[in-house]
Amino acid sequence: MQESYLFAGIQPSSGAGAGRGSRENDVNEPGFVTLATNGELEARADAAAPHLLSCGLCPRECGVDGASGERGWCGAGPEPRVYRHMSHPGEEPPVSGAYGSGVVFFSHCTMACAYCQNHRWSQLHEGRDRTVAELGGMFVSLAEAGCHNLNLVSATQFLPAVLEALRIASGEGVRLPVVWNTSGYESPAALELLDGVVDVYLADLRYADDRAARELSDAPDYVATARDALTEMNRQVGVLELNPDGTAASGLIVRHLVLPNDLSSTEDSLQWVASELGRDTFVSLMAQYYPTKGVEGHPEAGRRITRAEWDRARDALAAAGIDNGWVQELPDSLSGIAGTEIGPDPDADRDA
Numbered sequence: 398m399q400e401s402y403l404f405a406g407i408q409p410s411s412g413a414g415a416g417r418g419s420r421e422n423d424v425n426e427p428g429f430v431t432l433a434t435n436g437e438l439e440a441r442a443d444a445a446a447p448h449l450l451s452c453g454l455c456p457r458e459c460g461v462d463g464a465s466g467e468r469g470w471c472g473a474g475p476e477p478r479v480y481r482h483m484s485h486p487g488e489e490p491p492v493s494g495a496y497g498s499g500v501v502f503f504s505h506c507t508m509a510c511a512y513c514q515n516h517r518w519s520q521l522h523e524g525r526d527r528t529v530a531e532l533g534g535m536f537v538s539l540a541e542a543g544c545h546n547l548n549l550v551s552a553t554q555f556l557p558a559v560l561e562a563l564r565i566a567s568g569e570g571v572r573l574p575v576v577w578n579t580s581g582y583e584s585p586a587a588l589e590l591l592d593g594v595v596d597v598y599l600a601d602l603r604y605a606d607d608r609a610a611r612e613l614s615d616a617p618d619y620v621a622t623a624r625d626a627l628t629e630m631n632r633q634v635g636v637l638e639l640n641p642d643g644t645a646a647s648g649l650i651v652r653h654l655v656l657p658n659d660l661s662s663t664e665d666s667l668q669w670v671a672s673e674l675g676r677d678t679f680v681s682l683m684a685q686y687y688p689t690k691g692v693e694g695h696p697e698a699g700r701r702i703t704r705a706e707w708d709r710a711r712d713a714l715a716a717a718g719i720d721n722g723w724v725q726e727l728p729d730s731l732s733g734i735a736g737t738e739i740g741p742d743p744d745a746d747r748d749a
C-alpha cells in the first residue's frame with residue numbers, strides 16, 4: 398500500500414493481555430484464545446468439519462465432498478494451501494503497526510476478480526498444501542517474529558483447518574488478534590463460525606452494481622451478499638478500537654478500491670456504509686487499482702484511475718460524512734503496490 402494517513406483519531410481501549418506475541422501495551426484477550434479456553438473453539442472446529450464433506454462455506458454453496466477429492470468452484474482441496482506467510486508492512490497503519498502484520502496468503506479464492514493483484518495464488522493456485530499442524534506452526538512463527546496480528550487473507554475455503562490451527566496456536570501461547578481479510582463475499586454459515594473468533598474484519602466492499610460484480614468477479618448477487626455480510630461483521634465487532642500502541646484490537650475496517658469508470662459505484666457504496674453501518678465506520682479508500690493481464694484491453698477496466706476519478710471518490714467520502722479511516726495517495730507507479738512483488742514461501746513447491 399502506498400503512503401496513507403489517518404484523518405481522525407480514536408481512543409485506545411482498556412484491558413489486559415499477555416502471552417506470546419503480545420506486547421506489553423496490548424489489550425483485550427484475542428477472541429480465539431477466550432474460545433479455546435472455554436471449549437467453544439473446539440466446538441466451532443467440529444461445526445465446521447461437515448463442510449469438508451459437503452461444502453457450503455461461501456455463498457456458492459457447491460456442496461462438494463472435498464475429502465473424497467471433489468473440487469468446487471474455488472478449486473480448493475481439503476488441506477490448507479498457503480502461498481506465503483510473512484510480516485507485512487503495507488496494510489493500513491493500525492494493522493501493520495511498527496512491526497508488521499502477520500499475513501498468511503491462502504491459495505484459491507471464492508471470487509475471481511479479473512484484475513486481482515494476487516492472481517498467482519488466488520486464481521493460478523500457486524502455493525503448497527500444508528497440514529493443520531504446519532498452519533498452526535506458521536501462526537506461532539508470525540507471533541515469534543513480533544507481528545501485531547494474524548492477518549488471514551482469503552481463508553474462507555479453508556475455514557475448518559484455520560479453526561483447528563488456531564487451537565494449536567492458542568495452546569502454544571499465541572496471543573494475537575485475528576484479522577479476517579476478506580472480499581466481503583461471505584456466507585452466513587462462515588460468519589457464524591467466525592463469530593467471536595475474529596477480532597478485526599478487514600473487509601472489501603467492491604461493488605454496488607451486480608452487473609459489474611458478475612462481469613469482473615464472477616460473483617452472483619455480490620451486492621446483497623456483501624452488504625449482508627458487512628452488516629453481520631459490524632454487529633459482531635463494531636467500530637474499530639485500538640491498543641495503546643495504535644494497533645488494531647477489534648472492529649471493522651471497510652476497504653473500498655476505486656475502479657475506473659466508476660465500476661466500483663463509489664458514491665453508492667460509501668453512502669450505504671454511512672447509512673447502514675454508521676458514519677463512525679472506519680473506511681480505507683484505495684487508489685492502487687491497476688490493470689493486470691486479466692483486464693488488458695477491457696473497455697472499462699483496462700486502465701488505472703485518473704486524478705479526476707480519485708478526486709471524485711474523495712469527495713464522495715466527505716459527502717458521506719465518514720471521518721474515520723485512511724485515504725491512499727494516488728500512486729505514480731506500480732512500484733511497491735501490495736501484491737505486485739510478493740514471492741512464495743521459500744519452501745513452497747508450485748503445486749498447481
Ligand code: SF4
Pocket residue numbers: 452453454455456457458459460461468469470471472473507553554
Ligand atoms: S468454498 Fe469453494 S467449494 Fe466451498 S462453496 Fe465456496 S467455492 Fe464451493
